[in-house]
Amino acid sequence: MAPYRVLVVDDSAFMRKIICDLIEQDKQFTVAATAKTGAEALLALQQHKPDVITMDLEMPEMNGLEALQQIMKTRPTPVIMLSGISEDGTRETIKALQLGAFDFIRKPSTTVSAQEVGHSLLEKMTAAVLTASKPSSPVRPPAKSVEPSERARGVKPARPVPASRTPKQGDKIAPRGQQSRPSVPEPVPAKAPIKPPARPAVSFVGEFSDIVAVGTSTGGPRALHQLIADLPANFPAPVLVVQHMPPKFTRSLAQRLDSFSKLHVVEAEQGQQVKVGTVYVAPGGYHMQLSERGGQFYIQLSEDPPRNGHRPSVDVLFESLLAYPKLRRHTVIMTGMGSDGAKAMKQLVDQGIPTAVAEAEETCVVFGMPRSAIESGAARTVLPLQEIAGFLVSVVDRRA
Template identity: 40%
Template sequence: MSKVRVVVVDDSAFMRKAIESMIAKDPDIEIVGQARNGFEAVDMAKKLRPDVMTLDIEMPRMDGLTALQKIMEENPLPVIMVSSLTTEGADATIKALEYGAVDFISKDKSFASFGVMKIEDELRNKIKSFARRKGIIRRMPVRKPMRPSAPAAQRQPQAPSKPEATKTVSRGFGKKLVVIGTSTGGPQSLQKVIPRIPANFPCPIVIVQHMPPNFTKSLATRLDSLSKLKVIEAQGNEKLEPGTVYIAKGGNHLKLKRAGSGLLTGISSEPEGSLHVPSVDVTVESIANVAGTDTLGVIMTGMGSDGRKGLQMLKQRGGNVIAQDEESCIVYGMPRAVIEAGISDEIVPLDDIFNRIIFHCK
């Protein structure tokens, strides 16, 4: 098996060395080039044809966003952005994910804890996973997504010709709540789902996207600007309303609770020690307890298995589950865990997920 070839791009020699030290411990990964600015990054993408690139955002001569757009237009490949946890860094990272970057790592968190095995393992695993999925990068959008036309957003969804068999009897139609869980590849994939749902959609939508603070707010702002639905970052104590999307706040768990005949958002630090904060499992389990039968669960691209336990409980309470198919996933981890556990009712390509959501909630 050939090694995964990586180019590291950063204007800081220390950062280049830090990233190299983190990933070079894996014998299956080879650093084939290091660049100091966007011009060099574009040139190396063309000449070296690496499998994966790490790319800083703020650099002299040509910044990372400009370089990324050129790379994705000329020589598409999986690009991991290196960003700060500031609001400005979050906004820039969301743009990078729109332009085709597959993921990001944070200078603040990752390198303040330099040498922590968990961070090193996660980065190396992602690099190898993205390298295996290199071909899909050419099919991802590299420009800002456009609002769908009204006919496309409102076309009548069709029933699946061959729904997946399940052991649990679920009420498949007339759902009153949708919960979506996603991680790596989620921001750009959500832009192919949420903006295509019509303004008169009758249900609230809850989204859990693995992201740190500031990033989820930037994601909500961007999705809101593209969508007919209202999209907000949940702050707690909001009453769930139809046609509104609530994104779990980075660094906190989102839990739903009953309030009379309605549901309220709740922000919590419990359980502590979760691998992901926010966690799909935590949110979906809370939903299963208060609105299981009335809920449609959707699991999309992401690494790991977060969401499997929660969606299993949701199915036991009478909910339905849609999983994104392998071909359209940036990382086929979270959907795979759900599918292999026999939890999914349907396995759906990314481009048709919005249609299936509308179908189940009509």
């Protein structure tokens, strides 16, 4: 069977050659065409109809973000962005993920070898073409108020897990005649809503009985956008987030989420006190754990070895919550490849936590992490993305 067709877009001839060579190391893929500008990419898209696209961010005439938006409008196709690690590059990468890019990789550099880039690129392209052909719910701007839906007012048993294929690391792609070409989620509107000028004060900052911990990976930035934007300003629990991302990108992620959120969103720092009204995003390259000192809770970061291939790891964060049964702990696993978080979520469920949510398949970009949580018996509740925030509002203790 014919291999999957890739369109490589980069204004550097040298970089195009590197990316093409990396792609063609795997016989499941072939480079159908190359382009050096966004405008050329749009022409190649219509002519060659690729199955997946690699896209540089910075190009003349039409940059990667502009091309991405046009691709999502004219012929939605999985796009993997190639990003540098400059501050502008990380910000633009996060924006691209929220505009519909499937995932991103860092370009080869003095700190990231071509071999590392090639492994990551092939893994992400495999996930892209294996992902089920279904759109996810678009990210919405912050609502004026959030009320739990009728469906989310009580804990429900998890839905049966569909038998559809979930990509895992090392998977081989089925022949093209045996599977349909995947589409990608609907694009996020290009215009960002204006950030609220002020957040209402929370009456009990620094004192809380509940805490929320969230883990996600591929597709996570868009999912986090919706989840965090939908939480109200008076949400009475801190939120700890692990998003699988390399160093520097998590700071840009936190800054962008903060611009959409009624809560304060920050990249977590060592020794930072955990307070109500704040969302803490684990920094890339560091595990994040909850610790206690003198009756107050703090962020603890470490460079311990990766878990499940990741640092930060969802399992590490969730495991740190095991030491604090006095807190009502609420856990959420959303879209992503692999199984990170499922093991520790199951331990917490066995300890009696009130909330263990897995995102439903129909809104996941990749169903791997939620599926693992469901199949292991860790997830007590399965909800589509747009209902998770309302469900958390309904179950977190509001000290009424």
